[in-house]
Amino acid sequence: MTMFRYALAVFLTLGMVAGVQAERLKDLAKIQGVRTNQLIGYGLVVGLNGSGDQTTQTPFTVQTFNNMLAQFGINVPPGTGNIQLKNVAAVSIHAELPPFARPGQTIDVTVSSIGNAKSLRGGSLLMTPLKGIDGNVYAIAQGNLVVGGFDASGADGSRITVNVPSAGRIPSGATVERSVPSSFDQGNYLTLNLNRPDFTTAKNIVDKLNDLLGPDTAQAMDAGSIRVAAPVDSSQRVNYLSVIENLEIEAGQAVAKVIINSRTGTIVIGQDVRVQPAAVTHGSLTVAISEDTSVSQPEAFSDGQTVVVPRSRVNAEQEMRPMFKFATGTTLDEIVRAVNQVGASPSDLMAILEALKQAGALQADLIVI
Template sequence: MKPSFLLRSLTLLALSLGAISGAHAERIKDLATVGGVRNNALVGYGLVVGLDNSGDRTSQAPFTVQSLRNMLNELGVTVPANVNPQLKNVAAVAIHANLPAFAKPGQAIDITVSSIGNAISLRGGSLLMAPLKGADGQVYAIAQGDLIVGGFGAQGKDGSRVSVNIPSVGRIPNGATVERALPDVFDNSGQITLNLNQGDFTTASRMVSALNAAFGAGAAQAMDAVTVAVRSPTTPGERINFLAQVENLELTPGAAAAKIVVNSRTGTVVIGSLVRVQPAAVTHGSLTVSITENTNVSQPGALSGGQTALTQQSTVAAQQEASRMFKFQGGTTLDEIVRAVNEVGAAPGDVIAILEALKQAGALQAELEVI
């Protein structure tokens, strides 16, 4: 695929998306989240057993043996201190999960299990009971179950190894049971907050107008470009019905700011639909320098007494590609920018240089962000 065609596809896609987002109404559910209603990270440590000789090499992962000893001691099995088990069917793992808002004891959540030692693969293993803690140090769930591993790994006796995907990470659907409920995210103050996914004063103002039109003047007010406070019922049942109505209200969000995003590593350039260019003339060319090294043999005459020698010959050539100047009219649109750049056959790397030069010249009316 030609770079110019790729650039045209990306920028026209950005134009289409910008036009769609600016012309159609969106639900509040898609534009904002209710304050306090979020996932909570859980983390834990445990042992995976039953591996087919693919577990931790205990000489390099002593914490695996220590964990196994502690577990056996709790189960009433005493391992002599002078015995150092060399088990290859056990692996120490880290466990993490997301505890959703309003999760109640007895509900099941998915977990991800990752090796933290030198285990080759967790395929076929079973996670033994392990507590999952929150940021406050409290245990919120208990994990246990058989792993599902998408990767595969194998190793020969000579040290050769083959691996497909990542065999040291697995998942257990419904692998943890919630043991502790989260604190209630709602209070009885009679007010909830809506946090916009992307801060925008226009969108916040329009959201307040939509809420006041639906629930009466003064029902909502904007606190800043992200937060909108809404007066709500205090009883749980009425509050849920109220939020169901709120999240389904529709409004037209404000148009995104004029912005150009450049990925300097991949050469990807995405230009927003509202980008404009002031009158400017641009020329861009490439200088190619090539260096060729040749080895020659110097052969002396038969009676000269000299010796055969190798000599280096370097050829340096520089080629300046022909470049054409093109002009941007005042208020040039995205489609016109793409057309002008494609006419000179600029690659994504050249486009980046042109955009940076336009920004420095003050002709680019947009934010230029390099990632």
């Protein structure tokens, strides 16, 4: 109960910040066309200490290894049987190519086992091309893995695993070989896409830009997109954006929401949540059933037999809790105070909020995740 009240107090503190805080434009919107691109590849990690793939169950590891040897003019003689490559693992590699990345720059890569390798600790990734969704190679990855987890086992079958030893990272492990075309320096306009579409935020951005740069410089296309006139020259466009992206904008208030995580019991109540007049009472009925046994013995010198007689006890307790009332326009502070007075648990509060929503008294979106 103490932890629940503490959590509600934290939510209250976060939600009751006075006034509307201005945010930078760069935190509210992204420039259309300036984006990351996902890359993926398939390769081999070598140098493992016997923790690689069991190739009898992952034949593609042997096939990949043989294909690599063939590129160096080495052919494995047929009929050699099942090759056991305990220090080799087949892996997938993925990375994000940042916007404006140029050939020669490096990016981080993540390496994950796709076979049954126990650990990639101590391994090295061999040269692997990373492709985009269009099938073109945009980077080449290679290097030594940094693995945060480890795996250890004993002869008696005991085993311990810390974190995830079958995945790791290579900082600056891939070199960019091809840049992605960008529309940043094309046309006379730029489009700003809001991270959270909101009509009020879009209007405030347009008003701020037009006040600074002149009338009709910015136009709101909808609640999530704003078109802004921009210089044609790319260098001037960079200077132009460095100014406007640091403008302080008052963001519009989000829609009132109550978020419930039914798995963890976490409840988050937004600042603008309001409750219409409603009376609430919530109690719990506890039914306890206990089973006892007693021995029944016959009288002396009789023909009866000793038997075991079951005895059941049923006890029902109804926990009495007072009814509390929400007045018109009840705020977050008053909701928390009323719930704390009756000592409601997270599961009780979930039931109360759901009932208020069904009754039409909760002025907020109730979202269960």
